[in-house]
Amino acid sequence: MLIKPKFRDFICVTAHPEGCKKNVDMQIEYIKENKVSSKFKRILIIGASTGYGLSSRIVSTFGWGASTIGVIFDRQGTDSKTGTAGWYNTAAFEKSAIKDKHYAKTINGDAFSNKIKEKTIELIKKDLKKVDLVIYSIASPRRKHPITGEVSYSVLKPIGEPFKNKSVDFHTFEVFDTEIGPATKDEIQQTINVMGGEDWSIWIDQLLKADVLEQGACTIAYSYIGPEITYPIYRSGTIGVAKEDLENSSLDINLKLKQIGGNAYISVNKALVTQSSSAIPVVPLYISLLDKVMKEKGLDEDATKQIHRLFSQFDEGKMNIDSSGRIRIDDREMREDVQKEIKKLWQEVTTDNVEKITNINVFREDFFKLFGFGYDDVDYEKETCAKVEIFNLL
Numbered sequence: 155m156l157i158k159p160k161f162r163d164f165i166c167v168t169a170h171p172e173g174c175k176k177n178v179d180m181q182i183e184y185i186k187e188n189k190v191s192s193k194f195k196r197i198l199i200i201g202a203s204t205g206y207g208l209s210s211r212i213v214s215t216f217g218w219g220a221s222t223i224g225v226i227f228d229r230q231g232t233d234s235k236t237g238t239a240g241w242y243n244t245a246a247f248e249k250s251a252i253k254d255k256h257y258a259k260t261i262n263g264d265a266f267s268n269k270i271k272e273k274t275i276e277l278i279k280k281d282l283k284k285v286d287l288v289i290y291s292i293a294s295p296r297r298k299h300p301i302t303g304e305v306s307y308s309v310l311k312p313i314g315e316p317f318k319n320k321s322v323d324f325h326t327f328e329v330f331d332t333e334i335g336p337a338t339k340d341e342i343q344q345t346i347n348v349m350g351g352e353d354w355s356i357w358i359d360q361l362l363k364a365d366v367l368e369q370g371a372c373t374i375a376y377s378y379i380g381p382e383i384t385y386p387i388y389r390s391g392t393i394g395v396a397k398e399d400l401e402n403s404s405l406d407i408n409l410k411l412k413q414i415g416g417n418a419y420i421s422v423n424k425a426l427v428t429q430s431s432s433a434i435p436v437v438p439l440y441i442s443l444l445d446k447v448m449k450e451k452g453l454d455e456d457a458t459k460q461i462h463r464l465f466s467q468f469d470e471g472k473m474n475i476d477s478s479g480r481i482r483i484d485d486r487e488m489r490e491d492v493q494k495e496i497k498k499l500w501q502e503v504t505t506d507n508v509e510k511i512t513n514i515n516v517f518r519e520d521f522f523k524l525f526g527f528g529y530d531d532v533d534y535e536k537e538t539c540a541k542v543e544i545f546n547l548l
């Protein structure tokens with residue numbers, strides 16, 4: 155079939171297998187040229203098909219030859235419908251991993267469910283015996299509770315007051331004022347249910363109970379803080395409260411892991427164009443400015459480079475830890491000079507100058523690339539088979 159980008163609201167509902175492969179291959183190439191070493195050899199990555207989870211899988215496999223099990227929630231293509239970008243990314247990743255003789259297997263299904271947790275534990279027991287690192291990198295709009303069956307939906311809303319600020323439509327480049335009403339108590343709770351720490355805790359409890367965590371095993375969950383401009387919609391909003399819950403649960407998990415001499419970490423990462431972040435109002439405009447300012451200062455990093463730096467710091471035992479015990483790999487984004495420049499440009503930005511004073515074009519290109527579109531050396535006019543196999547899928 156001919157595969158073109160198609161949209162529903164903010165979401166691109168098609169993906170191009172060859173373009174997604176290109177995206178993955180470029181990350182692999184970078185890591186092969188910029189090796190990193192690590193003590194973690196058998197890794198479980200929950201949320202491994204796009205964004206930070208995918209980069210974590212690529213960096214650990216090709217950076218130091220780790221064996222990985224990835225848990226993803228993606229859809230395979232058919233003769234008439236494309237699969238998800240995460241499906242194609244995983245197919246491309248596994249193809250290269252197997253070619254280079256690395257162990258890589260993938261479980262596709264709802265990571266929030268007991269069924270997928272049990273399936274993952276069985277696979278660890280059978281193939282790896284134990285894992286020494288668990289990376290938790292889920293971003294999801296909904297979660298079905300494994301015991302009550304209750305379905306919760308996460309919302310991106312401020313708390314207490316309505317939020318008014320500038321935003322941009324990254325398809326038309328129109329800068330406009332947006333107003334988002336405050337979340338209800340129930341919406342706040344539902345967002346915590348989805349994006350808070352309960353599921354991460356359940357994973358670690360079940361892995362411990364099944365005795366599949368190596369002595370000294372660690373776990374890392376990814377979080378975000380960001381600047382004051384986005385506080386009302388991010389850090390002080392519904393998603394921020396959920397992130398606080400995730401961060402607080404690391405303390406509990408840390409205590410539980412003490413019995414095997416392990417540790418739980420939160421890594422606060424940089425803002426990036428991903429499927430999740432492009433859906434947050436105000437954030438695309440902020441990322442467009444961030445990209446411009448960081449590139450001008452020679453500080454820019456994509457997901458692969460962030461994760462590369464995270465594990466380099468781990469290996470050297472020189473993690474940048476803040477007063478709340480979190481690893482701060484977002485230090486370059488949060489630098490005072492970077493944020494001061496963004497604040498200034500934020501006041502000035504309008505529809506007329508958005509292309510000049512921000513990297514909105516880059517944001518849009520990067521967004522399309524997430525779905526495999528916009529690569530010069532992929533022929534989008536050529537008939538392409540949307541049905542692609544993931545070799546080691548369970």
Ligand code: NAD
Pocket residue numbers: 200201202203204205206207225226227228240263264265266290291292293294376377378422423424425426427428429430431
């Ligand atoms: P993403 O949307 O690119 O990736 C999310 C992953 O979760 C995908 O692999 C998806 O398949 C998987 N997933 C979602 N629901 C699932 C389910 N029920 N079962 C199994 N897998 C499921 O997101 P991302 O931006 O890489 O975010 C990952 C983490 O990093 C999140 O915790 C996010 O808050 C954090 N983070 C993101 C940014 C950013 O700017 N994107 C910055 C800092 C931290």
